[in-house]
């Protein structure tokens with residue numbers, strides 16, 4: 134085996150797996166597929182990647198990176214030390230070591246993990262988000278100005294963790310129960326938002342500086358059983374055997390009137406820039422019953438496993454899987470080339 138020239142950094146298991154006993158199926162296997170596919174693509178592109186799992190920070194992590202001195206890191210880390218809010222620190226460490234890496238920097242990664250802060254930021258640049266408020270454990274919310282029905286989500290999670298059919302509440306007593314569930318199970322704030330009763334779009338974006346929308350994808354809820362809310366809940370994302378999974382079919386590219394699609398693309402690009410994302414990302418949006426669009430969240434470094442929505446959009450834009458991986462790698466390499474003094478050696 135010749136000298137390694139890049140590193141694929143990843144979590145070996147999803148450590149949040151055990152968090153909620155009712156959500157036991159968090160997909161470690163999906164992470165494995167993602168790592169394997171990225172590794173293979175890098176090899177196809179002529180790189181010699183070292184695949185490195187980091188579940189906990191240790192001196193070894195730093196030493197191994199310093200020893201290899203990679204040209205870049207393909208950063209697939211979504212959490213470390215069992216905490217997804219420390220995801221940003223992995224990017225920060227690579228910045229400190231002067232190692233270029235793929236995907237967004239620490240500021241965008243950290244910010245995106247707080248959906249309430251993202252709403253505040255987006256609103257400040259006139260990007261619409263659903264009306265809502267944050268209810269922190271042990272506090273009274275400052276305002277409760279929302280109309281029912283509402284949806285209750287953990288403020289700092291991803292992958293629809295904590296989102297289930299009962300997350301949609303039609304009256305104050307159900308709302309109270311659902312907020313208590315988030316506080317007790319996830320030990321974090323509950324974001325209460327007006328429920329948007331329209332269509333759902335995911336917009337995949339690629340680029341650094343010169344940024345483009347790859348494609349707009351729509352979730353087709355027509356196969357969802359009548360008694361289940363039309364949301365992409367936890368089981369819809371991860372439990373292939375569930376009626377929720379079968380009832381949330383992605384259509385990519387979405388069939389949309391040109392002007393409406395233009396508006397969706399514009400909102401997504403502005404959201405991506407507002408958070409300072411780079412390389413790749415996905416913006417999730419919903420419309421209300423009248424078709425007005427609202428951003429739900431911005432995902433820097435979204436899943437790029439072979440089955441992921443981002444990859445479907447890249448394909449729709451004409452990229453093979455390997456071309457997408459190599460394009461993202463080139464962006465990290467281009468940034469690396471701009472760093473005058475690379476400080477690998479410790």
Ligand SMILES: Nc1ncnc2c1ncn2[C@@H]1O[C@H](COP(=O)(O)OP(=O)(O)O)[C@@H](O)[C@H]1O
Nearest residue numbers: 263291292293294326327328329364365417429
């Ligand atoms: N305000 C809302 N109105 C209607 N559905 C929502 C709303 N917020 C979230 N959802 C549903 O919940 C899903 C997950 O919410 P999202 O904010 O994207 O969190 P995650 O980071 O877990 O993907 C969305 O894909 C959507 O189906």
Ligand SMILES: [Mg+2]
Nearest residue numbers: 293417429430
């Ligand atoms: Mg989402």
